[in-house]
Amino acid sequence: xxxxxxxxxxxxxxxxxxxxxxxxxxxxxxxxxxxxxxxxxxxxxxxxxxxxxxxxxxxxxxxxxxxxxxxxxxxxxxxxxxxxxxxxxxxxxxxxxxxxxxxxxxxxxxxxxxxxxxxxxxxxxxxxxxxxxxxxxxxxxxxxxxx
Numbered sequence: 001x002x003x004x005x006x007x008x009x010x011x012x013x014x015x016x017x018x019x020x021x022x023x024x025x026x027x028x029x030x031x032x033x034x035x036x037x038x039x040x041x042x043x044x045x046x047x048x049x050x051x052x053x054x055x056x057x058x059x060x061x062x063x064x065x066x067x068x069x070x071x072x073x074x075x076x077x078x079x080x081x082x083x084x085x086x087x088x089x090x091x092x093x094x095x096x097x098x099x100x101x102x103x104x105x106x107x108x109x110x111x112x113x114x115x116x117x118x119x120x121x122x123x124x125x126x127x128x129x130x131x132x133x134x135x136x137x138x139x140x141x142x143x144x145x146x147x
Contacts, residue, residue, distance in 0.1 A: 019090035021082070023056065024049065033057050036077065036096060038085050053081045056099060077103060
């Protein structure tokens with residue numbers, strides 16, 4: 001089965017890149033919405049994915065006429081699961097890598113491709129914070145003067 005003349009990298013090459021993080025297209029005609037999914041690299045694109053880790057709306061949301069700010073494309077992403085799958089060796093496609101660079105998950109020196117001409121100098125997301133609720137006492141004790 002295994003050739004004794006193969007290097008260790010060649011022996012483990014079939015184990016690498018088994019998973020791919022890609023975009024799966026949904027939505028209507030001329031109104032695409034993409035799920036960011038983790039799937040096997042060799043499986044068909046329309047097969048069920050292993051996990052859906054986010055969504056990406058490539059069409060910017062319309063703004064009122066008086067608002068002159070840049071239009072915003074909606075991206076929702078589970079950062080913990082994205083980092084988990086990248087740690088497991090999942091390889092993102094070019095567009096997903098670009099989105100991950102924008103979100104700050106991948107560093108800017110991640111292997112760039114010739115198809116993407118846009119260079120990300122710094123991540124758009126300043127800081128990723130987890131929101132935790134502080135416990136609140138619902139019952140006021142007798143003799144408590146706080147209002």
